[in-house]
Amino acid sequence: MIIDFRLLIEDHGTSTIKNQKSTIKNRQSKMASLVSHPDEVRVVSKRFGQGATSIDRYLELDGYKAVQKALGMQPDAIVNEVKNSGLRGRGGAGFNTGLKWSFVPKQSPKPKYVLCNGDESEPGTCKDRLIFEHDPHAVIEGVVIAGLAVGSHTGYIYIRGEYRYLSEIMQKALKDAYARGFLGKNILGSGYDFDVYWHGGAGAYEVGEESALMESLEGKRGIPRVRPPFPAVVGLWGGPTVINNAETLASVPPIILGGAEWYAAIGPPKNGGTRLFCLSGNLARPGVYELPMGYNLKKMIYEVGGGIPNSRKLKAVVPGGSSTPCLTADEVDVSMDFDSLMKAGSMLGSGGVVVLDDSTCIVKFALRTMKFYQHESCGWCIPCREGTDWLKKTLTRFHAGGGLKKDIDNIQYLAENMLGRTFCPLGDAAAMPTIAFVKKFRKEFEDHLEGKPCQFEKEAAIEQLPVMA
Ligand SMILES: Cc1cc2nc3c(=O)[nH]c(=O)nc-3n(C[C@H](O)[C@H](O)[C@H](O)COP(=O)(O)O)c2cc1C
């Protein structure tokens, strides 16, 4: 599946709801076109491009069969099936989904809730939007099954502000699901009531963080909550709450239908199933590809993504969204699963694989990344608010040629002092890639010192020179 990556760049750090309105029409006309690769294993994406936004088509393609099956299962059996499938959260942290559901108390004086996190704002990540666009009922079905598992009667689908152009699709899907009895009172004659609401965010990376999302949903400023207590016990409006990423929830119906064993066997141990990998950057065939968990990164770049164009060489890869530490060209022979990437000193994160060729200036890339985090910091805690701001200022001066030798250590020192000292993981998300850039590409930072012009800018300038006929 390919996507127009220019839209991703526009989305991050620059968009406001005001300037989005003018581009919504534009975006609708640029909906993602789909590509594929023979190594793909289509579980979540199997209905992409099949017209499954229509409920009739969704039903023809096995839609809502999983919810019918789940209605005949005990809640604990649903939880165990998902737990044993090895499904781990696709939002970034990779926590076992069934295990998370098992933390929700069985009895609760307050209503329980299921939240679908469709905020998808991590740069490099563009997969949930495809699920909403091509298979909205799969998300709804996943939310209902999660509700049956934990004894909830209400679900919310929270979609990133900039994804407003998907609202029509989601709202129609919900209306159709109500009309056919998959939502509302007494779903499918089971005696079980379940309502699902859609909610559009206002466009902030921070509200993707689960507790900030709940604040936002409650109509407050989207800043994180103090934890513990964790959402499974005290979440939305103080009720026990399950919150999962859209891809995580869309993976649940196939697990219920195909069984835990089948799903677990697709990936390596403890990393069940498939993953929608978002391949972007300097690649011949960028796109969103559904591959088995544990797929080799080198193969992903050179075979699935078609390799590096223009006879360029690979320089680095950001393997799981902008917050994950980069890997050098020598480190890409690695299995793309949560545990292997952790061992390699990085993270699988949200599945956003950004490939950089040797024409990329790492200092500039570090600066672009920090501009994003500085812009998105909610400003609540000092290490993040001040840290991202100073890092942005220092990197800007550094890249512009005003760098001092001590800046290199200062950048690293500043980032290291943010790690683990912020109120939510956004501070870590800004610090971790920065530390990796300095450690792995120190020479490139040194090459920018004492007013030396950026070598890569020079290259870009040469490329732009007119060619004499
Ligand atoms: C700053 C920040 C932004 C986040 N953004 C998202 C997001 O856009 N989508 C998402 O699913 N999870 C996001 N997360 C992770 C969520 O807090 C949470 O772990 C996730 O929704 C849980 O779902 P999962 O277990 O299915 O991954 C973010 C976390 C942080 C710290």
Ligand code: SF4
């Ligand atoms: S780490 Fe950053 S985003 Fe998170 S609470 Fe602190 S200031 Fe806000």
